[in-house]
Amino acid sequence: MFYLNQSLQAWNTNTFNKTLKQEICSIDTDLLPLQQGLTQSSYALGNNLSATVLRVTSDKTHIHVKTGLFYTGVIAGCNCADDPTPVDEINEYCEVLLHINKNTAETIVTIIE
Secondary structure, eight states, rough: EEEEEHHHHHTTTTEEEEHHHHHHHHOOOOOOTTTTOSOOOOOOOOOOOOEEEEEEEEEEEEEEEEEEEEEEEOOOOOOTTTOOOOOOOOOEEOOOEEETTTTTTTTEEEEEE
16 A cells, blocks of 8 residues: 555646656555566566556545556576576566545555456
8 A cells, every 4th residue: 555645636637647657656666566467577677667547437435547557577597607597677567456545645556467
């Protein structure tokens, strides 16, 4: 759980999507389920994160945002001197659902599988 205060302040304005994307990319990536979203690599990296807003809905208490996350991962090897496995970054993508509390900006994120 984390807080998206700037996004809550931008709610119902034409800058909401832009603000949300910027705020997601500025939070600690350990708070996002990037590791659970891996499909091609074995370890999620916190750098090169970008987000796209796919759908936004709301009810009385929460803003619900389906978001696509683009990031990179690596295939972790043994790191031995003779390990032929290159340590190249692999592009990854996952979708998450953000539930932003309209009163507190407290945000719960769940991965969409």
